[in-house]
Amino acid sequence: MPKDVITQRSVDYNQWYLDIVREADLAEVAEVVRGCIVVKAHGWAIWELMQRALDERIKATGHANVQFPLLIPKSFIMKEAQHVEGFAPEVAEVTRAGGEELAEPYVIRPTSETIIGYFYSKWIRSYRDLPLLYNQWANVMRWEMRTRPFLRTAEFWWQEGHTAHATEAEAEEETLRILHEVYADFVEKEMAVPVIRGLKTEKEKFPGALRSYCIEAMMQDGRALQAGTSHNLGQNFARAFDITFTDQNNTIQYAWTTSWGVSTRLIGALIMTHSDDEGLVLPPRLAPIQVVVVPIYKNDEERSAVMAAVTRMTAEWKGRLRFKVDDRDNYSPGYKFNEWELKGVPVRIEIGPKDVAKETVALARRDLPGKTGKSFVPQAGLTERIEALLSEMQTALFQRALAFREAHTADVTTYEELKAQVERGFARAFWAGDTADEKRIQEETRATIRCIPLEQPGITGRCVYTGRETDRQVIFARAY
């Protein structure tokens, strides 16, 4: 009988999430450092796979990695008006070092636009220096009021891209390229999480940005999770940090900058999109262990026969599959089955004396828990079978998540419908309101406009709130 270690989603979704994080050994709340977590080996291994896949895309689109300081002079944060307003309340400051008060406090970076802006102003002289396409992998700190592992922690790990361009059109092109070719492509293909690409409203955009684009995903409780953002900063930061260049006509111009980031929050998205009441479910492409082998035997004689078959079987997996042979002898097979299910390993191979005799193995797929996903298959051709299965599971997870999102998305035409729909998922509505209207709706429904999708229907309708005719549709949802 399975132990009652994971709260059922239907009972308490929030507790279920925390149980998965704990039981899959992804992270632990670092109770000695407020709001922070320790990312444990399994969690970090997933992040490393995410980093690798993202980094490839970031480099393929022409960017190079750099590293800026963790500490930023406090005055830098104060230079861009909206930026100050957005981040000042949540920065941590360093006021003492070397045993004395600092003349000017540093802040621990909540994001690096300001310090990067300072250096870009030194580095950029001519249009020939542009575009400047840099990215950094870093940890940042935001003193959030309320934290949850991965979804919102005081310290988190991310990449932040920062680019500078000669024209507004180039900056806009960059912002959208990142959204499509890096973020949406990564999240949908690697994470198997479908996203809606869109533009943030004025209320929701990044502090200091001209425009913020985002990808939004739906979690299994119908709430939205912002999975990535790409900002066109216009000339706002260039003006604040004096990032100028001389153009072809020998005229001094402010540069057009962008910034974009995704964080360890994506691990939260991964959990809340695919996992079930049995534990974590990982898309094969991001599973640190794709196949686990559980050998089964009663005595030394059986053990050597089984292990010989395991060695033969796994020999051709090297370089093709990420696998682990669980040969611990202090745990029973049943214990191991459950443990690897909790940890989300996509495929499990069980091999015992009966299989050795019949030249078969038991193959279990994680996305179909229990007996449904378990079958006995021949050892011959197993590697190809597993590779095909992993690929099939990757697709199946995406399709399942997409079907779920579509089933929990509805067009609403009245405010009453909107209120009801955000209780269960995304509400798609025509919108012609302003920021004040948006705030009022948030107060009344706890839902916000997640984005103005880039894909619009091309027809007009009446705004769900003001009743005005408009051709713009938006997505309302409660967000994490």
Added chain:
RNA sequence: CGGGGCGUGGCUCAGCCUGGUAGAGCACCGCGUUUGGGACGCGGGGGUCGUGGGUUCAAAUCCCUCCGCCCCGACCA
């Protein structure tokens, strides 16, 4: 920052109301039997009861102080 809850072996908690010198389950260690969906028996180790003070012959228990954590809201990648 408002509202609530909780600090007792590694973990989850009981004991507190009604004061009498600390317990369970899990985990861990040893030995043996086990091993195809979270094995079992026997033996064993481990706790300044968050901190400081007070009341008392006696405090995990009653009173006060401080600290920390968690949950629910408002704010946010």
